[in-house]
Amino acid sequence: QLPSEVKVKEVGPRDGLQNEKEHISTIDKIEWINQLSETGLSYIEITSFVHPKWIPQLGDAVDVARQINRNPEVTYAALVPNERGLERALEADIDEVSIFMSASEAHNRKNINKSIGETYPVLSPVVETAKSEGKSVRAYVSTVFGCPYDGKVEMNQVLSVCERLFEMGIDECSIGDTIGVANPLQVEQVLSSLSDYFPKDKLALHFHNTRGTALANVLTALQLGFTTFDSSLGGLGGCPYAKGASGNLATDDLLYMLEEMGIHSGIDHRKLLKSGEWIQNVVGKPLPSHHMQMLRSG
Ligand code: HMG
Ligand code: MG
Numbered sequence: 071q072l073p074s075e076v077k078v079k080e081v082g083p084r085d086g087l088q089n090e091k092e093h094i095s096t097i098d099k100i101e102w103i104n105q106l107s108e109t110g111l112s113y114i115e116i117t118s119f120v121h122p123k124w125i126p127q128l129g130d131a132v133d134v135a136r137q138i139n140r141n142p143e144v145t146y147a148a149l150v151p152n153e154r155g156l157e158r159a160l161e162a163d164i165d166e167v168s169i170f171m172s173a174s175e176a177h178n179r180k181n182i183n184k185s186i187g188e189t190y191p192v193l194s195p196v197v198e199t200a201k202s203e204g205k206s207v208r209a210y211v212s213t214v215f216g217c218p219y220d221g222k223v224e225m226n227q228v229l230s231v232c233e234r235l236f237e238m239g240i241d242e243c244s245i246g247d248t249i250g251v252a253n254p255l256q257v258e259q260v261l262s263s264l265s266d267y268f269p270k271d272k273l274a275l276h277f278h279n280t281r282g283t284a285l286a287n288v289l290t291a292l293q294l295g296f297t298t299f300d301s302s303l304g305g306l307g308g309c310p311y312a313k314g315a316s317g318n319l320a321t322d323d324l325l326y327m328l329e330e331m332g333i334h335s336g337i338d339h340r341k342l343l344k345s346g347e348w349i350q351n352v353v354g355k356p357l358p359s360h361h362m363q364m365l366r367s368g
Contacts, residue, residue, distance in 0.1 A: 086306030250280025298358030
């Protein structure tokens with residue numbers, strides 16, 4: 071029995087753009103987010119308050135967050151790595167704070183310059199302050215299905231990181247296949263273990279489509295009763311500190327599959343595709359989603 075409704079969280083303006091080498095202007099980022107806000111999406115991760123030296127593309131985070139048109143139906147979220155990032159996020163009045171860390175030591179260190187053990191005391195006050203400011207908090211756990219440096223990641227390690235994050239008081243945990251290595255059988259195993267310990271409605275899935283398995287993984291998660299999925303319009307994106315983490319699951323391809331199966335998300339596919347074509351023009355290269363390919367070939 072598949073769910074009849076799901077929540078799709080658009081991460082393109084953050085996970086998509088963070089990997090773009092060519093600088094995208096602040097005005098174009100704002101215009102794109104404004105377009106996305108009118109597609110029926112209820113959640114957009116718009117930018118990232120990480121150190122601008124690490125991700126120069128998103129160094130304009132405060133300006134972007136301040137200057138977009140806020141649709142009251144939309145939750146505007148952004149990545150926050152530490153208290154300095156939270157200060158900037160609060161200054162920009164972001165709705166939801168997304169903290170992040172990895173289930174594998176090596177990726178955690180490459181990505182945020184700390185061991186897993188050193189990361190908890192950094193994130194804990196971020197959650198506490200964000201909550202006291204009335205913000206909801208989501209956490210990403212990266213490299214759950216495999217790490218580009220450490221290889222296989224033990225389930226116990228995943229469970230222990232998730233547990234620590236829930237103890238801090240996060241509202242939702244997004245389970246990341248950072249380098250797109252997961253397959254449906256593995257997804258079934260990992261999600262079955264996770265749902266022994268945490269409520270399904272507090273878990274989201276964040277698949278990358280690097281090896282073409284993302285939609286198959288979504289179907290498996292749907293069959294297990296999971297209903298929140300992160301995706302990026304046109305399949306833009308990746309993690310700059312995980313080689314080969316190109317191509318998030320594409321929102322346009324995801325939406326097609328869901329709608330055809332009678333699973334609703336409230337998003338207008340036609341408007342979404344128009345906005346996909348628009349950002350494709352801005353980044354000036356073909357986007358990898360199947361729908362963008364179809365549109366290009368007429
Ligand atoms: P660090 O160098 O260890 O930072 O970087 P630090 O705490 O030692 O501070 C050094 C200096 O940076 C200080 O300034 C701080 O104030 C400043 P100084 O006192 O020397 O003048 N600083 C900041 N400035 C602005 N904003 C900040 C900030 N923090 C410190 N937030 C840090 C540690 C975490 C900051 C760095 O490693 C970083 O920014 N990493 C981000 C990497 C990143 O963005 N990766 C991609 C996102 S994760 C992802 O894509 C995966 C995901 O999609 C899920 C999945 O697919 O699995 C979410
Ligand atoms: Mg990602």
